[in-house]
Amino acid sequence: MTEVTTTRFVGDTSGLGGCVNMLQRMQPEFFQREVDRIFRRGWLLVACDSDIPEKNDYLCREIPPLKTSLIIARGGDGKVRAFHNMCRHRANKLVPEGRGQARAFVCGFHGWSYHNDGRLAGITDRGQFTDIDEATLGLLSVHCEVWEDFIFVNFDKEPRETLEEWLGSMYGQYRGFFNGRRKIATHEITVDANWNVAINSFTEGYHALFVHKATVPDYQGGSGNPDRHRPYMEVTNYHGRYSVEGNPNHKPTKVEGIAYQRGRKMYPTFPPNAAVELDLPSGVNALRIENWLHDVGEVFPNIMLVCSAHWHSLVWFWPIDVDKTFVRAEMFVYEPETVDDHMCQTYFRTRLREVFREDVAVIEAITRQLKSGVMENIYLSKQEMLLRKHYAAVDELIARP
Numbered sequence: 001m002t003e004v005t006t007t008r009f010v011g012d013t014s015g016l017g018g019c020v021n022m023l024q025r026m027q028p029e030f031f032q033r034e035v036d037r038i039f040r041r042g043w044l045l046v047a048c049d050s051d052i053p054e055k056n057d058y059l060c061r062e063i064p065p066l067k068t069s070l071i072i073a074r075g076g077d078g079k080v081r082a083f084h085n086m087c088r089h090r091a092n093k094l095v096p097e098g099r100g101q102a103r104a105f106v107c108g109f110h111g112w113s114y115h116n117d118g119r120l121a122g123i124t125d126r127g128q129f130t131d132i133d134e135a136t137l138g139l140l141s142v143h144c145e146v147w148e149d150f151i152f153v154n155f156d157k158e159p160r161e162t163l164e165e166w167l168g169s170m171y172g173q174y175r176g177f178f179n180g181r182r183k184i185a186t187h188e189i190t191v192d193a194n195w196n197v198a199i200n201s202f203t204e205g206y207h208a209l210f211v212h213k214a215t216v217p218d219y220q221g222g223s224g225n226p227d228r229h230r231p232y233m234e235v236t237n238y239h240g241r242y243s244v245e246g247n248p249n250h251k252p253t254k255v256e257g258i259a260y261q262r263g264r265k266m267y268p269t270f271p272p273n274a275a276v277e278l279d280l281p282s283g284v285n286a287l288r289i290e291n292w293l294h295d296v297g298e299v300f301p302n303i304m305l306v307c308s309a310h311w312h313s314l315v316w317f318w319p320i321d322v323d324k325t326f327v328r329a330e331m332f333v334y335e336p337e338t339v340d341d342h343m344c345q346t347y348f349r350t351r352l353r354e355v356f357r358e359d360v361a362v363i364e365a366i367t368r369q370l371k372s373g374v375m376e377n378i379y380l381s382k383q384e385m386l387l388r389k390h391y392a393a394v395d396e397l398i399a400r401p
């Protein structure tokens with residue numbers, strides 16, 4: 001008889017209820033509390049360290065829930081810092097957009113300038129100003145720390161937790177995993193969806209059988225796991241992750257067969273590219289399951305992180321309003337060495353974009369339905385444990401004084 005996959009739950013799942021009131025979460029007042037107590041206080045992943053690899057590299061990032069823009073800059077000393085993208089003279093947006101290399105930023109309005117470590121560099125026609133103290137007029141900084149390849153910021157005056165405390169047990173479990181990869185795709189879309197609803201459709205696999213039946217019909221499941229249960233699910237202080245088992249009887253399509261003939265298989269990765277043979281850090285494929293496809297994690301509050309053998313992906317869900325969310329997805333792969341590697345990656349990128357589009361399509365419909373106010377609660381199975389954790393973390397943090 002075939003052994004059926006059961007789920008090993010790790011972490012404290014005892015208080016995580018399966019019934020969640022969504023009606024209250026669709027109210028503007030509730031949304032405002034989420035912004036003020038989660039996004040204004042928590043650690044937020046805003047960019048990748050590898051986006052600004054060299055000294056004096058910088059980039060701009062909009063932070064939609066806080067209606068602000070950041071300059072994230074690596075100084076001449078190699079340190080990464082984050083500043084409000086705002087001139088101290090009359091609050092003009094200092095760097096309009098984009099990224100580049102700069103030792104200093106010059107405001108386009110009247111020419112005030114700033115070193116890339118935030119210090120004020122110069123005031124044009126200085127003699128005409130009275131009542132100012134240059135020492136206090138550096139760029140307004142935001143707490144900034146780097147974890148693995150990811151840059152986090154915290155907008156609180158004095159963060160209640162360090163980044164290490166915020167990430168909890170995850171902190172030491174991904175050593176080096178994200179290094180040496182290159183970004184092969186970025187997708188952005190603004191959706192008419194609540195941000196919780198949006199991240200929800202990415203952090204459970206219960207829907208894969210239905211939503212993705214055309215694009216990825218048999219990567220998961222198979223006779224040993226018809227309901228596609230996750231073999232491993234873990235919840236931590238605020239975050240959660242699970243491992244996904246692949247279908248050993250997956251039948252590649254013709255195109256996939258060609259694409260994956262010689263390059264490193266992107267998906268699924270099990271034999272001949274067995275996941276267990278890879279030197280993975282302890283947080284990735286934690287159970288060391290043999291037919292491993294990938295891990296899905298939620299880095300609370302608004303990141304989905306997917307880790308697989310030869311690729312990883314980050315998806316941001318930035319709330320704009322109670323019913324509007326900016327979604328940004330980035331995909332990273334190993335450095336290709338051959339034409340075959342390129343073929344594998346191109347095929348994979350295209351396939352994943354289709355899957356992403358299918359996920360996005362559902363969330364607007366759900367938000368519209370919830371806004372009708374007809375239905376108060378949603379019901380989450382144990383396979384949707386990351387969603388239970390997500391809402392528990394939201395409730396815990398918005399209740400904090």
Ligand code: FES
Nearest residue numbers: 087089090107110
């Ligand atoms: S607003 Fe920047 S120099 Fe005037």
Ligand SMILES: [Fe+2]
Nearest residue numbers: 201202208359
């Ligand atoms: Fe999906």
